[in-house]
Amino acid sequence: MPVFAANLTMMFNEWGFLDRFDAAAEAGFTAVEFLFPYDHPPEIVAERLRRNGLTQALFNMPPGDWAAGERGLAALPERFAEVQAGVAKALDYAAATGVKRIHIMAGLAASDDAAAMAAYRRSVEHAAGRLAEAGIDLLLEPINGRDMPGYFLNDFDRTAALIGEIGLGNVKLQFDIYHRQIIHGDVAKGLERLMPLTGHVQIANPPGRHEPDDGELNYPFLFAELDRLGYQGFVGCEYRPRGATLDGLGWIAPYRGARS
Numbered sequence: 001m002p003v004f005a006a007n008l009t010m011m012f013n014e015w016g017f018l019d020r021f022d023a024a025a026e027a028g029f030t031a032v033e034f035l036f037p038y039d040h041p042p043e044i045v046a047e048r049l050r051r052n053g054l055t056q057a058l059f060n061m062p063p064g065d066w067a068a069g070e071r072g073l074a075a076l077p078e079r080f081a082e083v084q085a086g087v088a089k090a091l092d093y094a095a096a097t098g099v100k101r102i103h104i105m106a107g108l109a110a111s112d113d114a115a116a117m118a119a120y121r122r123s124v125e126h127a128a129g130r131l132a133e134a135g136i137d138l139l140l141e142p143i144n145g146r147d148m149p150g151y152f153l154n155d156f157d158r159t160a161a162l163i164g165e166i167g168l169g170n171v172k173l174q175f176d177i178y179h180r181q182i183i184h185g186d187v188a189k190g191l192e193r194l195m196p197l198t199g200h201v202q203i204a205n206p207p208g209r210h211e212p213d214d215g216e217l218n219y220p221f222l223f224a225e226l227d228r229l230g231y232q233g234f235v236g237c238e239y240r241p242r243g244a245t246l247d248g249l250g251w252i253a254p255y256r257g258a259r260s
């Protein structure tokens with residue numbers, strides 16, 4: 001049975017960020033993820049987790065100036081010092097929250113730019129080394145170019161090849177099924193083939209990026225596939241509710257009772 005983590009960046013937006021932890025726990029979630037915790041001190045985030053008995057499944061490294069359109073720094077050659085500082089900051093939040101996986105965003109750069117690739121590898125190797133000391137996995141996520149035009153990491157096979165070349169045991173694939181469907185399709189076979197590299201799974205149903213119960217993908221089938229493939233990690237619910245978050249949670253009822 002999948003273990004679902006509520007994505008507090010996209011879900012429960014009816015509440016302020018810190019109150020989303022309480023709302024997710026009240027709705028029955030035992031784990032949460034979100035893009036960035038950095039607007040709030042680590043101990044405040046940790047307290048929200050603790051008082052609700054929630055596990056922090058995932059968050060992202062600082063992405064640069066998000067409001068100005070930046071989408072990560074890892075592939076930007078001139079930003080390595082900020083990558084290093086971001087890794088240190090993320091580790092402070094990891095120590096407070098107990099998170100065991102952190103996503104490093106690549107940034108906006110041409111995917112065939114050799115300097116960007118060299119910078120990306122350098123950033124990933126640096127971050128992976130620092131995270132390994134704390135027993136944390138570093139996640140790389142291909143993101144589709146319709147939602148994030150110009151994003152450097154936009155292909156699952158190239159990401160898998162890179163993870164193989166880097167060859168560090170704590171560098172893993174963030175398999176976002178929504179992005180996979182938009183970029184390549186062939187979701188079930190992709191999951192099967194890439195499962196050995198996969199450290200985190202996220203869901204949403206295209207084309208609208210809404211709840212998994214309506215759209216072009218058959219999620220009950222894919223959840224059974226994750227079980228069949230022996231996936232033991234979290235499934236992040238990174239979707240935009242069609243309406244009120246709680247009104248859209250009917251899909252989860254058959255999966256309650258395991259660890260979510």
Ligand SMILES: O=C(O)C(=O)[C@H](O)CO
Pocket residue numbers: 035060103141143176179202238
């Ligand atoms: O967009 C996604 O799918 C993500 O998971 C990233 O963390 C942020 O954009």
Ligand SMILES: [Mg+2]
Pocket residue numbers: 141176202238
């Ligand atoms: Mg995602």
